[in-house]
Amino acid sequence: MQTPWEYRYAYRIQKMGSSVIRELLKLTEQPDIISFAGGLPAPEVFPVKEFQEACNVVLKEQGAQALQYSTTEGYRPLREMIARHNERYSAHVSADNILITSGSQQALDFIGRLFINRGDYVVVESPTYLGALQAWNAYGAQYITVPTDENGMVVDRLEAALRVGPKFIYVLPNFQNPSGSTLSLERRIKLVELADKYGVPIIEDDPYGQLRYEGEHVPSVVMLDSQYRDETDGEYTGNVIYLSTFSKLLAPGLRLAWVIAPPEVIRRLVMTKQAADLHTSSFNQYVAYEVAKGGFLDEHIKFIRQVYKERRDTMLEMMDELFPPEMHWTRPHGGMFLWGMMPEGVDAAKVLRIAIERKVAFVPGEAFHPNGGGENTMRLNFSYSAPETIREGVARLGRTLKEVLKDGHKMPE
Numbered sequence: 068m069q070t071p072w073e074y075r076y077a078y079r080i081q082k083m084g085s086s087v088i089r090e091l092l093k094l095t096e097q098p099d100i101i102s103f104a105g106g107l108p109a110p111e112v113f114p115v116k117e118f119q120e121a122c123n124v125v126l127k128e129q130g131a132q133a134l135q136y137s138t139t140e141g142y143r144p145l146r147e148m149i150a151r152h153n154e155r156y157s158a159h160v161s162a163d164n165i166l167i168t169s170g171s172q173q174a175l176d177f178i179g180r181l182f183i184n185r186g187d188y189v190v191v192e193s194p195t196y197l198g199a200l201q202a203w204n205a206y207g208a209q210y211i212t213v214p215t216d217e218n219g220m221v222v223d224r225l226e227a228a229l230r231v232g233p234k235f236i237y238v239l240p241n242f243q244n245p246s247g248s249t250l251s252l253e254r255r256i257k258l259v260e261l262a263d264k265y266g267v268p269i270i271e272d273d274p275y276g277q278l279r280y281e282g283e284h285v286p287s288v289v290m291l292d293s294q295y296r297d298e299t300d301g302e303y304t305g306n307v308i309y310l311s312t313f314s315k316l317l318a319p320g321l322r323l324a325w326v327i328a329p330p331e332v333i334r335r336l337v338m339t340k341q342a343a344d345l346h347t348s349s350f351n352q353y354v355a356y357e358v359a360k361g362g363f364l365d366e367h368i369k370f371i372r373q374v375y376k377e378r379r380d381t382m383l384e385m386m387d388e389l390f391p392p393e394m395h396w397t398r399p400h401g402g403m404f405l406w407g408m409m410p411e412g413v414d415a416a417k418v419l420r421i422a423i424e425r426k427v428a429f430v431p432g433e434a435f436h437p438n439g440g441g442e443n444t445m446r447l448n449f450s451y452s453a454p455e456t457i458r459e460g461v462a463r464l465g466r467t468l469k470e471v472l473k474d475g476h477k478m479p480e
């Protein structure tokens with residue numbers, strides 16, 4: 068039944084319908100279902116004790132400041148720590164290149180607000196992060212998709228997309244959500260060069276870069292861009308807006324992330340953030356700084372890598388053993404997800420329906436493709452469940468897939 072409210076919403080909200088997949092995924096929250104659908108970190112790795120101690124220290128030593136309003140840019144010692152830490156992982160930047168946001172999801176929303184006019188084109192990988200599409204759909208973005216393979220975005224196909232005149236290129240170079248693939252160094256360099264040639268900025272979304280379980284670290288796109296411009300010290304003034312987050316390194320409930328961008332973009336983002344929420348929680352910033360300073364973060368990241376590597380290896384071993392031969396999947400070198408491909412013509416949403424009856428769940432891949440496609444694909448999360456749960460879940464999914472894929476892929480309607 069339609070209510071008077073239906074006619075009152077702005078156009079951008081009217082487009083935000085509930086999807087069949089979202090409704091299906093609600094079913095996966097039942098306690099007896101083993102869900103590989105979510106994107107959650109393992110709760111066992113949250114440093115609860117360290118947070119408890121840090122809260123006490125902050126309240127005792129800086130209680131009033133931590134509970135007061137603060138600057139929109141974020142707590143300076145935290146920004147300086149991020150700048151130092153990022154020298155190893157991304158570019159040489161100063162605290163003036165950094166804005167603290169309430170999660171990277173907020174940064175994605177602000178980027179939409181800053182750059183996207185209704186009907187503007189944005190270049191994305193196919194598949195890409197669903198949360199970015201949700202953020203930018205509200206601003207009326209249209210998408211030009213560039214295909215991906217096991218080495219990330221197929222950059223050879225990018226030039227045609229850039230000729231259309233997009234506002235920016237959105238890329239997830241490390242252990243991509245959803246596919247788990249990593250953009251090769253050669254492609255990163257080509258991406259930087261092409262973006263410069265066509266004058267199109269790059270948004271580099273990197274929540275998982277430090278969660279590598281094998282292989283060598285590949286320099287970030289923002290670092291390659293600063294080298295390309297010969298900007299090896301001082302402020303970064305290049306072509307990349309880089310996002311990362313404490314969600315996967317400390318805890319997502321903090322809602323604490325950072326943006327690295329040229330100071331002029333940071334100034335615009337600050338104005339946007341002032342209008343949205345004034346600043347990210349001061350208390351959370353003080354506490355996160357207290358927890359992370361003094362080398363704890365480095366040690367903690369080593370521990371997370373150990374836990375997730377075991378879970379990834381368990382999932383891959385079980386899939387090798389129990390999945391039908393028609394299935395293919397990625398072998399990510401880090402992050403939290405891998406990507407399964409069923410034969411063409413098999414509908415992952417229908418398979419999910421059957422899987423839920425068998426008490427196991429995944430996310431059908433179609434939703435990660437803004438211009439359609441990927442109906443036969445699925446995203447599986449390996450960070451959340453303990454190894455024994457992963458074993459049982461993969462066994463259930465393997466049985467479901469064998470059943471579904473026999474008989475020439477016929478499935479109930």
Ligand SMILES: Cc1ncc(COP(=O)(O)O)c(C=O)c1O
Pocket residue numbers: 106169170171172173196198239244272274311312313314319323324
């Ligand atoms: C690629 C990507 N970007 C952004 C986010 C949002 O992170 P945050 O918790 O910092 O908002 C996620 C979360 O899963 C993600 O996978």
